[in-house]
Amino acid sequence: MTIINTVRLILRPFTETDIPEFYAIQRNLDVNRFLPWFAPATIDSALQMLHDQYLDAPDGEQLAVCLKESNKAIGYVHAEASESHDFGYGMLPSAWGHGYMTEASLALIAALPVADYPYLTATHDVNNPKSGAVMRRLGMTYQYTYLEQWQPKNLPVHFRLYLLNRDGNEDRRYLKYWHMYPEHKVEPLENNTPQRD
Numbered sequence: 001m002t003i004i005n006t007v008r009l010i011l012r013p014f015t016e017t018d019i020p021e022f023y024a025i026q027r028n029l030d031v032n033r034f035l036p037w038f039a040p041a042t043i044d045s046a047l048q049m050l051h052d053q054y055l056d057a058p059d060g061e062q063l064a065v066c067l068k069e070s071n072k073a074i075g076y077v078h079a080e081a082s083e084s085h086d087f088g089y090g091m092l093p094s095a096w097g098h099g100y101m102t103e104a105s106l107a108l109i110a111a112l113p114v115a116d117y118p119y120l121t122a123t124h125d126v127n128n129p130k131s132g133a134v135m136r137r138l139g140m141t142y143q144y145t146y147l148e149q150w151q152p153k154n155l156p157v158h159f160r161l162y163l164l165n166r167d168g169n170e171d172r173r174y175l176k177y178w179h180m181y182p183e184h185k186v187e188p189l190e191n192n193t194p195q196r197d
Helices: 016-027 043-055 100-111 129-137 176-180
Strands: 009-013 061-067 073-079 087-091 119-125 141-150 155-165
Touching: 009 100, 016 043, 016 061, 016 073, 061 100, 073 100, 087 100, 087 119, 100 129, 119 129, 129 141, 129 155, 141 176
Parallel strands: none
Antiparallel strands: 009 061, 061 073, 073 087, 119 155, 141 155
16 A cells, blocks of 8 residues: 545555654654554664564554645554554644544555454553544444553553454454453443544
8 A cells, every 4th residue: 555645635555754843743642642662762763663563574564644734744543454443543742633534544454455454453552432432423433441550651541442343243352361361351432433524
């Protein structure tokens, strides 16, 4: 996959020329609070992170989310090809509240071949409910909550797992983390109906 255009956005692979924007995203404390890795301390460490996560051996689709008017990255969205088909995203706080992440995520999901991505999973920290709201807008449904000792930050985090079945198999449940982590539960969440806006 190369480039996806939406009404307001361009989704494209990162390049080294994106390092100022990538550094700004990754070191932002509001963004990094809900990421497992520590914020890069220098632009050189951000460049290494960019290579490790996006340039050298990407797992699935890893795209920069850019405003059309500037083609500068304001965030990222990814869908892993590995077994969990983990779907994730992050965005600068200055870009929050405009629907950009929902727009970018829906565009990437629509472009993913169902044969290669028959389902997608996504998780969010219970202290980050806005991320869960995005997941519901993408048509995902809540499955369960589990406690993980998050690495490398070594923090206990309760995650809510969401699932999107794309191949018509509505009986599928993704139970990997339920079995992996002994502390888990199904919460009686309100508004667990998939939403589209």
